[in-house]
Amino acid sequence: MYIKFLPKYNLALKKYIIRFINIWCFCFSLAITINAITSSNVQANPKYASFVMEEISGRVLFSRNADKQLYPASLAKIMTLYIIFEELQSKNLTLKSQIVISDLAASRSPSKLYLEPGETISIEEAILSLVTKSANDVATAVAEKISTSEREFAKRMTRKAKALGMSRTTFKNASGLPNRHQKSTARDMAKLGIAIRKDFPEYYHYFSNEFFLYKGQKYKNHNRLLTAFKGTDGIKTGYIGASGFNLVASTERDGVRLIGVVFGGKTSKSRDLHMIKLLTNQFDRVKPFQFESTPITVPLPRPENEHITPTTDILASSVPPISKPKIIIRSVSSQSNYSSVTLENANWSIQVGSFSRKISAHKAAIKARRSAASILAMIPADVSLIMRGDLPLWRVRFEGLDETSARAPVLNYTKQVMHVLLYQKLFLRQVYYKYNYT
Template sequence: MFKASFGSYGSTRTRIGLTKFFRLIAAAVFITVASAGGAAANPKYAGFVIDAKTGKTLYASNADSLRYPASLTKMMTLYLVFEALDSGRISKKTRIKVSKNAAAEQPSKLGLKAGQSISVQQAIYALVTKSANDASTAVAEHLGGSESGFAKKMTAKARALGMKRTTFKNAHGLPNSGQKTTARDMARLGLALREHFPHHYHYFSTRSFKYGKSRFGNHNRLLGTVSGVDGIKTGYTRASGFNLVSSVRKDGRSIVAVVMGGKSGASRNKHMKSLISRYLKKASRKGGGNLIANAPSATRIALPKTGPVPKFRDVTEVRVAMAYAKPQKSSSFPIPLDRPVVGKDALIDSLNKQRAVVAPVPRPRDSEVATAQGSAVQTSAVDRVTTSSTGMPSGWVVQIGATPTRQAAEQLLAEAKAKTGGMISNAQPFTIVTHRDGEQLHRARFAGFDGKSHAWKACKALKKKGYGCWATQQ
């Protein structure tokens, strides 16, 4: 019947046209099957691209499927290092002793020997460029007491950042069947590093690092070759394939892109370049970012939407230096690690406490501002007010932190004013004292803003200088 019907059309030209038509159909089917086969041939693959200003997902493929992070793990290791730096637990000059366990790690490594030491700054560079496993383990043991203890802290931090499907078992990313993540979670971590540590993020753009007589180049070959790429990290094990997280900022747009499971470093890089080329132009030029709120470990309390919340940090991320902390006889850490001291939780607590003491802080003299880093603002002229209903600044205020002592809060305010100027040059610094679980905290705030818009802009300016900030109306 088919031949009879076909023959009824009669002409040779028609038959040739139909032949071409069927060939096109066959070609389309072949391409479809080949594409499906290519995906099936690489079950390790996952990809994700997010607009870093709006949080919009621009691309996702197997984004929530479990994958091995390999050396992308070191992004979280570095996150905890940056926290420790900001809390004053360590400095960049702190020496980290290398154990036998650390020295015995498999490559990639610096070749550290048991018993020697490496500075925190050297360790940071080693993790970013060489992706050194021996340095990573040494860092973990120094900060966590043991590598397994540090891994638990890594997993806990992942949960706090909203990385719901990530579990860490070590600090370097060498094979462990229990160490899993997703492309979406790695993008969240990349965003968190950018947002929470703008003052440390520059390490991820390091092109090379010299240690001893050797110079180690960064494994991230997109640095310096793809316009707008400023980090973040590569990774590879046989089980994971070739992984890469890239941060891109160009022409007012910003994205974080993730490729996991590449078959080679070259093919992974090529695919990442393609994702950047395709999706960066689709990202928005509007939006403030601040997509990853680092919630305090204490119970969260809902507050009215009274102002911007640039970022929050838990106790291990405070900007309060060692001079701000109450001496601890039983610990080498300068800040108590069992209660938050800055950010949203501190403000929540102060807003919910009925009994408070307001201590107006005199505007610091130029000489005092100049020395704010080295010593606390003089407080002999401070007039203490005994109730929260007397002398309380009215209108819009912004809070930048809370410290164990009034002097430290005053110093924090003086430092912020000296560094920021502009929007807060005429703001009135003051402190509020509240009691929490039998302990006293001093809230560091600025008042004197001309409405909500002025307070919000002040918060934005403070955030650019690395301060957490919350704006609210008294």
């Protein structure tokens, strides 16, 4: 409509602009059409579900058919690995423990390592084969090693699922091979993805392995987001004909960790691209943790208590004794401004983490105390039951520290674990300091 205002002598320019506008309109219309078709196909796909959650807050950022019961396929192996990690943590197994391949295990259909009956494989090799190759023969062999049969192992998997709040999940085998009664949901798989990282930080690194070398053969990890999407460090893919292409992914950027789940992809590539799109969109919505170091002056509001269920503190006797710290009491000047207060030294705390199991929370508290015994030995650990969305978690904190004392153990402790939260509680407002060490 603006073409008529161009000089009459520049007809070539007018034709060029008209052609450009027509091409632009065509491309724009095509993009809208493709997006509409894609959205329609996703909604029409009966196997499709997706779910994205912010791990720390438990906030659901995206949800489509999240509670629809679908076939998990090899996502079931995440629970198999969870139980392996339980056995390692309880010392019933070691990474060097050997597994004998049975006739039943050897007969499982691919994907597999093609192990022969009577062959052996170590627990650590089994973990790596499940994470990368998604070996069905190894999954059955692991189940038979830990339980009397794979059927009994699947019952244990289901019991653990219920304990983790996966109320709509039932497992029937350790591998995820087809069984019409083996069902889960996108929401439940997100809970499992969070729980396995929280409960077993010492073993979670296996999910980030890009390949597995076994008997001269190199098996690549099916989870291509490890290299294709920055910040992804796990966890698992899955596929059977009845399920389509499934994926659980855990990604962290700028102190924000998202757990994403996709069920029912048409191809592995389209599933991966869809997951990348979902996570990218949600990272754009979520603000990263803010790093602040100066005291904050805030109005003096009426305090409100956080609704939590306190539990017994960790005994300080679990670490070497230290000398009793000095207590300095300072009076507040009558000239103070009562309309606001600057908290420079009080109310600093360290949050070690949140765990789906109480025993894991206690172990984390003990580990943190030993890591910074000179400061934390006389500080009781606050282990409290909290809710993140609909996910129950056991939170571990050390409270009542000044800023200097709170910062010191953070630098030491984070050499051993991925994340520690340091925060200053200012009545109704909390300022979080998140330190990332890899």
